[in-house]
Amino acid sequence: MSAPTPRRRHSPAVYRRRRLVVLLALIAVAAVVVWLLVAQPWRGAASEIPVPQVSQTPDASAQPTPTATPSPSATPTPTAEAKPTPSPTATAASDIEPCLARNVTVEAVTDRTSYAADQQPAFTITLTNTGGADCTMNVGTTTQVYTVTSGNDVWWRSTDCQSEPSDMIVTLAAGQSVSSAAPLVWDRTRSAVDTCDQDSRQRAPGGGASYHLAVEIGGVGSTQTTQFLLY
Structure with missing residues (x-):
């Protein structure tokens, strides 16, 4: 039975590249999170949804009360015998x-x-x-x-x-x-x-x-x- 082959140790340059890739990935994720918080793209979609307007039924007490139209004063019909009428203000x-x-x-x-x-x-x-x-x-x-x-x-x-x-x-x-x-x-x-x-x-x-x-x-x-x- 042959002895196991020892694992080859990577050079320090490889480890540095791996750490750089991980760091760049974290920076990209952080940038996406910051953009989502600042831009809030979901707001535009929400504003495009029409909000139904609730029509309020006026309260009965708010209806204007009709005012009585005064009937014109009777005007005496002139006759040959009695036609003058005083003219109060x-x-x-x-x-x-x-x-x-x-x-x-x-x-x-x-x-x-x-x-x-x-x-x-x-x-x-x-x-x-x-x-x-x-x-x-x-x-x-x-x-x-x-x-x-x-x-x-x-x-x-x-x-x-x-x-x-x-x-x-x-x-x-x-x-x-x-x-x-x-x-x-x-x-x-x-x-x-x-x-x-x-x-x-x-x-x-x-x-x-x-x-x-x-x-x-x-x-x-x-x-x-x-x-x-x-x-």
Whole structure:
């Protein structure tokens, strides 16, 4: 039996080459690890995946509350007998109290103090809130009454032949005075509920005859009459 052949010992140069290869491999692995940590290539792939958007259902309490559209104030329909209506600067509000008669003054107004034979008197109403607070009042033609008298004789009343009267609630500011938007013209004839045909009415005498105008609006009458003369 032959003796085993002794292993050949490598030269130091071989060992140095092997250690260099191992060292280079470790450096390459470390470089790859560092690149992965810095570059983070997986982020680009993740950003390409669409993220579903969650639609939120609005809370019921967040819905806008519809505001009530104010209905336009009724506009009185002009008639031959009663068409003027005071023109306050504001419409009525539901939280404002109605006017009290003691806080309202009403005045009968004529456009002249005397009228020639070919002139017809024109009447208006002046309304004043003498109270310290705003108040509401119905100033429509349903509440307006113009009355012309001569002595104790009632010659003409605006409601005798009034057609299609209407309501109009307005707000009168404290201290505010308003007047009729348009005058009411008297044709100088006697009125009656059964003589609405003006051609058949009796004509009021002239020649300097004295007449008086009284008015009422919203249930409040004028404190005094206004005198005028017809010629």
